[in-house]
Amino acid sequence: MAASTKMKTPYQNHIDKADFDHVYEPAEDSFLLIDALEKDLHYLKVKNPTFCLEVGSGSGVVITAFGMAFPNTFCISTDINFKACEMSATTANYNNVLLEPVNMDLISFFVDKKFDVIIFNPPYVVTKTEECGGTDIVASWAGGVKGREVTDRLLNMIPKKLAEDGTFYLLLIEENIPNEVVEIMKIYGYKSELVIKRRVRNEHQLVLKFYK
């Protein structure tokens, strides 16, 4: 039996457009991340993850797409924005995926080394430090210095929370200086690989993966 090599796009028509005033609306970056996971589908199927966590799940499209492709994986999501947690729950529900959203900063409340897969599409826009760190829609894009303030805090937690043989997928743009991220992760003992990249208007988006 040939396993499917495609990931399905979750149904999203249940979402009231007005809710996107408060929660990040799925955009090219969201779909690039789904495409990256699809590109890595074979690798992930072999890994057969037990626990998958999406950090900052927003509308929930990415983790729901993951859950649809991996019915034997338990999916958890976090977001600093409570409304995003609610929307993630509904999106998963409409697509028959079991998802557990928790409203928290990054992954700070989880026990160590449980997650086989961690996924993050961070707030990556370069802004002033003061703009980043909120809990509303601004937190969906405002990334502070180099657009990396939120991402760098997560990088620091990965060695503790990711399972030893786990994989971490991270979306970045060129302005975030991906090479620096690769260097930081190398210091933490991780190898890295470029999974996919795409130019969207003036933005160069890419997805990196990290593993030991």
Add this chain to the structure above:
Amino acid sequence: MKLITHNMLTSKCLKGVTTGYPLSIKATNVKVTEVDFNPEFITRIIPKLDWDVLWSAADSIGHSEGLPKTVEPKFEDDEEFLKKAHRVLLEIEVEEGHLTCPESGRQFPISKGIPNMLLTEAEVQ
């Protein structure tokens, strides 16, 4: 919030807290939803959980009846056990209530099934 999730949460990131595990649960509204039984999934998840914590959590919200206190070595062949585990792990959800840090007493509300664990800067380690 399902009890699998509770099994994975600790408040050790709070200032002055060393273990923060397990959080205690106070539920004011527990929902039971039917979920398709997937023995393969339940079998692989059980060894990755702290069963004592799961049992006590189920007990604290009034759903430990018939649930064994320990996991037998050959649990994967015991369909009746797997069905009980399935119910406690996936079908029971705390909709409203709160979680409490065992050391600091800090409470985290659960509303619409979602635990709210946001902290103020002063609370972070």
